[in-house]
Amino acid sequence: MSTEQYLHGQMAKFLVRTQAITALFILLALAGLDFFFPTSYRLQAGVHGISSISALVLGTYLTHRAYALIRGVHINFHSLRYWLVGAAGVNFLGAVSGNWIYMRYRGQDGPKDWILANVPAFHNYLMEFKEFISLFPFPLMLVAAFILFYYDEAIRARRDLTQLVGILILLAWLFLLMGFVAGLVLAKLRFV
Amino acid sequence: MTEKQSTEDLSKPEYTEQAKVFSGPAIAATVSLLLGFYTLMITHHISRLSKEMDKFIHSYGYWIPGSSGVGPDGSIGSYSGKETLALLVWGLSWAIFHLLWRKQDLPIRGWLPIFLGGLLVVSLGFIHPVVDPIILLLIDIFG
Numbered sequence: 650m651s652t653e654q655y656l657h658g659q660m661a662k663f664l665v666r667t668q669a670i671t672a673l674f675i676l677l678a679l680a681g682l683d684f685f686f687p688t689s690y691r692l693q694a695g696v697h698g699i700s701s702i703s704a705l706v707l708g709t710y711l712t713h714r715a716y717a718l719i720r721g722v723h724i725n726f727h728s729l730r731y732w733l734v735g736a737a738g739v740n741f742l743g744a745v746s747g748n749w750i751y752m753r754y755r756g757q758d759g760p761k762d763w764i765l766a767n768v769p770a771f772h773n774y775l776m777e778f779k780e781f782i783s784l785f786p787f788p789l790m791l792v793a794a795f796i797l798f799y800y801d802e803a804i805r806a807r808r809d810l811t812q813l814v815g816i817l818i819l820l821a822w823l824f825l826l827m828g829f830v831a832g833l834v835l836a837k838l839r840f841v
Numbered sequence: 842m843t844e845k846q847s848t849e850d851l852s853k854p855e856y857t858e859q860a861k862v863f864s865g866p867a868i869a870a871t872v873s874l875l876l877g878f879y880t881l882m883i884t885h886h887i888s889r890l891s892k893e894m895d896k897f898i899h900s901y902g903y904w905i906p907g908s909s910g911v912g913p914d915g916s917i918g919s920y921s922g923k924e925t926l927a928l929l930v931w932g933l934s935w936a937i938f939h940l941l942w943r944k945q946d947l948p949i950r951g952w953l954p955i956f957l958g959g960l961l962v963v964s965l966g967f968i969h970p971v972v973d974p975i976i977l978l979l980i981d982i983f984g
Binding site: 748749755759774777781799804807809 | 867874877881882912915918921960969
């Protein structure tokens with residue numbers, strides 16, 4: 650490799666990382682600014698929004714690793730399993746903070762009351778779906794991490810097991826995305 | 842393939858490792874996941890049958906902060922009981938199936954379509970326009 654090619658490679662790597670970090674921070678502002686909204690429940694809203702966006706960004710990154718697993722490409726399982734623990738962690742935080750903000754959602758004159766009075770289908774169909782499927786990504790990520798920890802290096806000998814881990818990651822991402830979009834629609838409709 | 846090559850291949854670490862790797866624990870972990878999700882769905886529909894049933898499901902979740910209460914701050918109500926029961930079923934079934942299958946090699950590629958189908962059905966079970974006619978039919982049949 651020539652010096653010029655090497656420098657271009659390093660520059661691309663730097664730009665890719667900068668782009669990802671910039672995207673993460675800009676997306677985090679989507680929920681981070683909730684902390685300054687004129688409501689008594691800004692803390693719940695901010696924490697839930699930040700944990701959900703972090704979970705989605707991390708989940709999306711992990712889908713890239715999932716395709717490598719499904720294709721059977723040689724990857725660093727030790728690194729991946731810690732990423733999965735991190736993903737399970739932010740998803741757990743997302744579920745716990747979801748419980749926290751759900752209290753206000755159901756509270757007196759809260760978003761649920763308003764939605765039921767104005768557009769009931771958004772609660773009866775969308776929220777009733779969202780509140781349950783949003784609980785799926787945490788256990789899916791946890792099980793994927795468990796499999797990598799349990800089998801350790803021996804997993805390399807079993808392509809079917811690595812594919813299962815890849816599919817678990819993709820499923821977690823799918824439920825994350827559905828829960829995220831449903832949550833965003835409900836928050837746009839009536840904020841806490 | 843010659844006999845010599847075949848013996849050499851079998852002595853590779855990959856093959857000796859494969860003999861020790863059982864898929865049972867991975868299947869146990871995913872079966873229990875599905876059981877936990879189905880518990881969420883079943884308890885959700887049970888809680889919708891009557892106020893008494895809702896209270897019954899709710900009673901399992903009193904330990905969760907914010908599970909009860911009224912006013913602007915609200916509470917999560919019987920959702921807490923559904924979460925608790927799902928966690929119990931998930932954890933207990935995982936432990937039991939793990940112990941039962943830890944030394945068994947079960948077919949992952951056979952299980953995968955069942956797992957994915959199960960996830961699709963449980964997801965549809967949370968879409969009221971889809972599942973409510975089935976619930977009403979079951980109420981008609983079983984009273």
